[in-house]
Amino acid sequence: xxxxxxxxxxxxxxxxHQLVTVADLExxxxxxxxxxxxxxxxxxxxxxxxxxxxxxxxxxxDVSPGKLHAMRVSRQLAFMRIGGVIYYDRxxxxxxxxxxxxxxxx
Numbered sequence: 401x402x403x404x405x406x407x408x409x410x411x412x413x414x415x416x417h418q419l420v421t422v423a424d425l426e427x428x429x430x431x432x433x434x435x436x437x438x439x440x441x442x443x444x445x446x447x448x449x450x451x452x453x454x455x456x457x458x459x460x461x462d463v464s465p466g467k468l469h470a471m472r473v474s475r476q477l478a479f480m481r482i483g484g485v486i487y488y489d490r491x492x493x494x495x496x497x498x499x500x501x502x503x504x505x506x
Contacts, residue, residue: 451480451487460493 452460457477458468471477478492 448490450490452490452493454486454488457488457493 449456454465454468458465461468463471468477472479472486477496478489480487480489
């Protein structure tokens, strides 16, 4: 089926013979800034995962598997084992950070 030549093309697609105007760029800029503000203020629809696996925690804390094991054994970090997989609660990790945080001298 052939398109009629006098019908407007879809506005979401950019074709080689179309021009981008300053108004188009301004509108795009406002949309991008609005979206970035929403994401930075926590208005995003994605929430951080509550339960993290060992490899995710190792990456987050930048520790070796042995150090993570030592943290479990010494009860510095709460965990839960289901089958052979160990899970860590993100809230507990944040609490651990607060517990070991050293206040700055003012």
